[in-house]
Amino acid sequence: MIPLAALPTPALLVDLDRLERNINAMAGAFAAAGVALRPHIKTSKCWEVARRQLAAGATGFTCSTAAEVAWLQGRGVADLLWAHIPIGPRKVAFVVDAIAQHGGGLTVSLDSVEAARPLSAAATAAGVTVPFVLEVDTGHARLGVQPPEAVATATAIAALPGLRLRGVLTHEGHVSALADRTALERAGAAAGTLLVGVADALRSAGFPVEMVSVGSTPGATSAPFVAGVTEGRPGTYVYFDANQTRLGSCTPDQCAQTVLARVASVQRPGRPIIDAGVKAMSSDAIAAAGAVGVLLNRPGVTFTEANEEHGFLHDTGAVPLVVGDLVRLVPNHACGTTNMWSHLYAVRGALAVERWEISARY
Numbered sequence: 001m002i003p004l005a006a007l008p009t010p011a012l013l014v015d016l017d018r019l020e021r022n023i024n025a026m027a028g029a030f031a032a033a034g035v036a037l038r039p040h041i042k043t044s045k046c047w048e049v050a051r052r053q054l055a056a057g058a059t060g061f062t063c064s065t066a067a068e069v070a071w072l073q074g075r076g077v078a079d080l081l082w083a084h085i086p087i088g089p090r091k092v093a094f095v096v097d098a099i100a101q102h103g104g105g106l107t108v109s110l111d112s113v114e115a116a117r118p119l120s121a122a123a124t125a126a127g128v129t130v131p132f133v134l135e136v137d138t139g140h141a142r143l144g145v146q147p148p149e150a151v152a153t154a155t156a157i158a159a160l161p162g163l164r165l166r167g168v169l170t171h172e173g174h175v176s177a178l179a180d181r182t183a184l185e186r187a188g189a190a191a192g193t194l195l196v197g198v199a200d201a202l203r204s205a206g207f208p209v210e211m212v213s214v215g216s217t218p219g220a221t222s223a224p225f226v227a228g229v230t231e232g233r234p235g236t237y238v239y240f241d242a243n244q245t246r247l248g249s250c251t252p253d254q255c256a257q258t259v260l261a262r263v264a265s266v267q268r269p270g271r272p273i274i275d276a277g278v279k280a281m282s283s284d285a286i287a288a289a290g291a292v293g294v295l296l297n298r299p300g301v302t303f304t305e306a307n308e309e310h311g312f313l314h315d316t317g318a319v320p321l322v323v324g325d326l327v328r329l330v331p332n333h334a335c336g337t338t339n340m341w342s343h344l345y346a347v348r349g350a351l352a353v354e355r356w357e358i359s360a361r362y
């Protein structure tokens with residue numbers, strides 16, 4: 001056990017009490033509604049977090065990269081959803097090999113017959129069947145077919161050999177654009193309803209649809225609980241972050257991930273410089289309105305800008321920060337911050353109790 005003051009700075013910390021509460025609260029809400037929970041692994045990329053999510057009832061994980069899929073398959077996780085299009089020869093070969101080697105256990109996401117063709121050819125050549133979900137755009141305007149085109153696209157893809165439609169998927173990330181929580185909840189429910197409608201249309205067209213999968217942290221209190229949705233894929237909830245606090249997905253005391261930093265210089269009054277910049281925090285600003293992160297337990301101090309390894313604070317606090325002071329910073333976006341680090345310290349109170357590896361980064 002190491003006191004926080006003895007850790008190197010900057011350091012990535014995860015508060016174990018908050019982590020466990022976040023895991024259990026989401027698992028409890030999903031279990032009570034009879035909806036499967038398939039968390040997105042990109043938030044933690046950490047087996048110590050993942051195994052706690054599995055123990056609390058997660059059915060498997062959502063992945064965004066081949067590296068995440070390979071890492072979790074190596075850990076023996078039997079039910080993975082790669083929620084990205086397996087495009088290009090390397091990803092196609094990876095999917096087919098992964099399914100051949102592990103006897104299944106991997107579902108991919110597709111939204112066009114063009115992306116499906118090479119996968120079908122490789123699967124057929126290898127003698128495997130690749131299960132897929134059809135991604136549907138319910139408003140995020142990123143991947144996914146428009147709902148009225150879902151049956152035609154599913155029909156075209158399912159006509160290819162070596163592929164099997166399991167269901168439909170959406171990422172209702174557009175709800176983050178809504179600052180008002182009531183409007184956000186309504187948009188989440190609308191996305192779920194739209195997806196269930198697409199699932200019903202596919203069933204009417206003769207497709208068996210076993211998966212109706214929604215997924216996001218801001219939408220995790222609405223979209224998964226629409227009748228007909230079978231699973232939700234929130235990721236950020238495991239740590240939460242400053243963006244989710246602003247969106248009302250959590251309260252500040254639920255944020256489990258922080259960056260520990262030290263004041264290195266106060267040459268300009270009211271402008272302390274810390275030893276954590278964008279390479280510690282990530283430069284992900286999304287909803288941050290100009291801040292690089294939020295200080296924990298330091299009213300009157302804001303984190304206004306950053307260079308690579310220097311952070312610029314603005315200190316109007318009653319007791320000004322001095323050289324050597326420790327500060328803890330809640331990142332804007334937990335997933336982006338995770339990807340900057342190769343390990344983290346698990347913390348209880350003021351003690352680091354374990355050092356955990358972060359896996360499957362680029």
Ligand SMILES: Cc1ncc(COP(=O)(O)O)c(C=O)c1O
Pocket residue numbers: 040062083170171173215216217218233234235236237335
């Ligand atoms: C396809 C997909 N599913 C689930 C999630 C999880 O959403 P969140 O990070 O809001 O928890 C994401 C996040 O980007 C995603 O892209």
